[in-house]
Amino acid sequence: MCYTGITGIYFPFTGEANVNIAIPDLYIPCTVEHEMAHQRGFASEDEAxxxxxxxxxxxxNIDFNYSGYILALNYTASALSKVDYNAYVDISAGISDSVRRDLKNESEFWQKYEGKINEISNEFNNSYLKANGVTEGTQSYGKMVDLLLTYYELYPYN
Structure with missing residues (x-):
């Protein structure tokens, strides 16, 4: 699954969720929970x-907490960098060394698997999502940032 860039996959026809356990450990909790969300009927990637x-x-469990915060950090940082790169750089400067190390390890992990198979897999996943009514395709994963912002606007102290 690494060469395809897939961390997990849900098969709606069998109800089976699979997780790529070769990924860095800190991403496994969120990947499991993402696939379990699909199992429970949340089809959209942003909702999962x-x-x-x-x-x-x-x-x-604190490891689950960290996994969740890293997931949110990855998506919010990506979204911020697209709309205000200077703000992204300023905020990124405040990230702790240990978190930076984890993000670097993730990047290095996936670099080992970059290539044609990964490109084809991404194109297939994008087409699959679009064929199933997700107009944003793979970009829909990042729309979770909209849900995060709405959640914290409604429940600022949670």
Whole structure:
């Protein structure tokens, strides 16, 4: 699954969720929760990501909490860099060394698997999502940022 860039996949025809356990450990909790959200009927990628985030940060295990916060950091940082790169750079300067190390390790992990198979897989996933009514395709994963912003606007102290 690494060469395809897939961290997890849900098969709606069998109800089976699969998780790529070769990914860095800190991403496994959110990946499991993302796929479980699909199992429970949340088909959209943004909703599955948001549910993974929320269940992770509310989980009693600190490793799950960290996984959730890293998931949110990845998506919010990406979104911010697209709309205000200078703000992204300023905020990124405040990230701790240990978090930076984890993000660097993730990047290095996926670089080993970049190539034609990954490109084809991304194109296939994008087409699959669009064929199933997700007009944004793979960009829909990042729409969880909209859900995060709405959640914290409604529940600022959660």
């Amino acid at each position: 990501n948001f549910i993974a985030y929320l269940t992770s940060i509310k989980h009693p």
